[in-house]
Amino acid sequence: MEIKETDKLKKHQLSITDARKKILAFFLQTPGALAHADIEHKSGTEFDRVTIYRTLQTFVEKGIIHTIPTSDNSIRYALCKDECVTGHHHDDHVHFICDDCGTTYCLDHVSVPKVKLPKGFKAVQTDLVVSGSCNKCEQ
Amino acid sequence: MEIKETDKLKKHQLSITDARKKILAFFLQTPGALAHADIEHKSGTEFDRVTIYRTLQTFVEKGIIHTIPTSDNSIRYALCKDECVTGHHHDDHVHFICDDCGTTYCLDHVSVPKVKLPKGFKAVQTDLVVSGSCNKCEQ
DNA sequence: ATTATTTTGCAACATAGTTGCAAGGTGTTA
DNA sequence: TAACACCTTGCAACTATGTTGCAAAATAAT
Numbered sequence: 066m067e068i069k070e071t072d073k074l075k076k077h078q079l080s081i082t083d084a085r086k087k088i089l090a091f092f093l094q095t096p097g098a099l100a101h102a103d104i105e106h107k108s109g110t111e112f113d114r115v116t117i118y119r120t121l122q123t124f125v126e127k128g129i130i131h132t133i134p135t136s137d138n139s140i141r142y143a144l145c146k147d148e149c150v151t152g153h154h155h156d157d158h159v160h161f162i163c164d165d166c167g168t169t170y171c172l173d174h175v176s177v178p179k180v181k182l183p184k185g186f187k188a189v190q191t192d193l194v195v196s197g198s199c200n201k202c203e204q
Numbered sequence: 205m206e207i208k209e210t211d212k213l214k215k216h217q218l219s220i221t222d223a224r225k226k227i228l229a230f231f232l233q234t235p236g237a238l239a240h241a242d243i244e245h246k247s248g249t250e251f252d253r254v255t256i257y258r259t260l261q262t263f264v265e266k267g268i269i270h271t272i273p274t275s276d277n278s279i280r281y282a283l284c285k286d287e288c289v290t291g292h293h294h295d296d297h298v299h300f301i302c303d304d305c306g307t308t309y310c311l312d313h314v315s316v317p318k319v320k321l322p323k324g325f326k327a328v329q330t331d332l333v334v335s336g337s338c339n340k341c342e343q
Numbered sequence: 344a345t346t347a348t349t350t351t352g353c354a355a356c357a358t359a360g361t362t363g364c365a366a367g368g369t370g371t372t373a
Numbered sequence: 374t375a376a377c378a379c380c381t382t383g384c385a386a387c388t389a390t391g392t393t394g395c396a397a398a399a400t401a402a403t
Contacts, residue, residue: 080369082381101359113383118360120381134273134333138359138391159319164328178317180298180332185339189303193319194273194331200324219400221350240390252352257391259350277359277390349400359390368381373374 069093077127077151084112088120089129098133098143098160098169127151133160133169134192141169159193165202208232216266216290223251227259228268237272237282237299237308266290272299272308273331282310296330302338309338 070086070093079085091099091107104117112120121142124130128150130142143160159175162168177193209225209232218224230238230246243256251259260281263269267289269281282299298314301307316332 080380082369084382114359115361115384116382123381132275134275134331136271136273136279136331138277138279140275140277161321161325172322175319175321177332178319180314180317180334182298182300182314182334183311183339185342186300186334187336187342188334189336190334192273192275192331192333192335193316194333195319195321195325195327195329196331197326197328200322203324203326219349221400223351253390254353254392255351262350345403347400347402349398351396351398353394353396355393357390357392359388361388362386364384366381366383368379370377370379372377 073129077129079123079127084116084120085123087111088117089124092130092142092144096170098141098171100139100141102139128153133162133171134194135162143169143171146173157191159195161199162194162196163199163202164196165198168199168201170199212268216268218262218266223255223259224262226250227256228263231269231281231283235309237280237310239278239280241278267292272301273333274301280308282308285312298332298334300338301333301335302341303335304337304341307338307340 067086067090070089071081073089074081074085087108088104091104101117101121104121105114108117121130125132125142128145131145133141133143135141157177159172159177161170161172163170177191180188180191182188206225206229209228210220212228213220213224226247227243230243240256240260243260244253247256260269264271264281267284270284272280272282274280296316298311298316300309300311302309316330319327319330321327
């Protein structure tokens with residue numbers, strides 16, 4: 066089933082390559098988010114580390130994936146909703162990181178409340194990151 | 205004016221050392237947040253890199269500073285409010301990162317709204333990170 | 344002042360991320 | 374579908390970031 070990947074790449078004006086198809090497939094298969102290291106492990110020695118870095122960068126630029134801020138120095142990436150295009154992300158939903166299993170969820174149906182900022186501060190992006198225990202890890 | 209630093213270290217049950225006093229002083233002098241690299245540059249060759257890493261870790265554990273999640277793989281640290289103690293942070297305020305000048309602000313007076321999570325998800329910590337342009341960088 | 348405990352610096356290592364360049368693959372045009 | 378231009382990949386080398394063990398130095402306790 067490569068059609069889905071190819072389609073998505075075309076829609077975002079990217080040429081079709083093995084690396085991009087495979088890496089995009091990982092995201093389509095994964096409900097949560099992925100870090101660079103996850104992809105490196107999943108793909109084994111198939112691609113060079115550098116290729117993965119560059120592919121992720123390209124995907125972010127083209128609006129295919131977005132980054133999720135964390136406190137542990139590991140950038141995670143997750144698929145954008147379809148409306149994201151080059152240079153314009155619309156991912157103001159809530160992210161949940163489970164402290165037990167480490168899974169990162171995009172909670173699409175929980176929306177980020179608007180916050181009132183002090184005078185002179187202009188918000189471009191708002192990230193709400195909740196951490197705790199997820200529905201699989203609760204006792 | 206070393207009294208302030210010494211006092212704060214004592215209050216958090218830490219022994220008084222040069223590195224801790226100096227690094228704590230940087231935080232007391234800075235309105236925003238600091239990354240490891242900032243401290244390394246500020247202190248020059250006075251302390252070993254390892255000492256800075258360990259000091260920051262200790263400060264986080266003892267509730268003197270807290271980490272701020274970012275999307276760019278650079279952990280930033282900021283002073284906690286006085287109520288934080290070992291293993292118990294109470295820093296549910298909003299953080300603002302300026303895309304222009306890079307300054308990170310703790311917006312103490314903007315509180316993080318409670319979010320409703322799906323069934324089975326339990327929140328332990330909530331981080332709201334807003335990015336955009338700050339009151340010094342707006343046109 | 345002496346001792347026990349912590350903290351520091353050093354060295355070595357491990358991981359993460361970047362850049363330049365040549366070789367190979369992709370897309371385009373005729 | 375062949376030839377070309379352009380983009381992407383892999384490699385090598387490098388920089389930055391973070392960790393661990395251990396001996397020496399500093400701090401705290403007696």
